[in-house]
Amino acid sequence: MNWTLEVICLPVTDVDRAKQFYGGKLGFTVDFDSQQGDVRVVQVTPPGSGCSIAFGVGIMDEKTEALRFTGRPPMAPGSLQGVQLVVPDIKAAHAELVGRGVEVTGIQVYGQNGVRPYTDGDQLDNVGFFFFTDPDGNGWAVQQISSRG
Known part of the structure; x- marks a missing residue:
């Protein structure tokens, strides 16, 4: 199924x-x-x-x-968090949203030593992220995955 x-x-x-x-x-x-x-x-x-x-x-x-x-109450506007979009090129996606006037965080790298800002030369596949919210505060993550295992 x-x-x-x-x-x-x-x-x-x-x-x-x-x-x-x-x-x-x-x-x-x-x-x-x-x-x-x-x-x-x-x-x-x-x-x-x-x-x-x-x-x-x-x-x-x-x-x-x-x-x-x-029997559950409805979700309040802005309460949905962590919806994730996946892109093959996070730098291009980040630049596109910035160019469209969307307020986004910087690109971050998640690794064994925690989270840090992206620097030139970093490998971003699976570990590169940035974040934004919609006008109500619903939270979105954008992750780079250019190939899957």
Whole structure:
């Protein structure tokens, strides 16, 4: 049995602002923006990804069937942390987001001796990361993986 991750639901306060950030600033493809009654769903997909991001009204709140089923409260906007994007060239991805006006951390190297800033010549495959947040504070990591074992 294959299980594929297709959609991550993202809690946001302002659907149009989130759509502008993900579709405009980050350059994700806006797959659709649909409203039926009081439910609005926007789905965006990072270039090259098989997994999309969905946000809207009526998909992460008390109207959501899955939340009623589990008895769990909805996630607050900004509470999703650690969603990770993978790129083959982290320096190029970092430069692209900086060029788009996204506030990002510097590139960091995670190794046996802890975390340190990237310096020229560092190997970054699997250990190079940078981070950013969306307008609500949902936290994203970007990791370089150019080959898999």
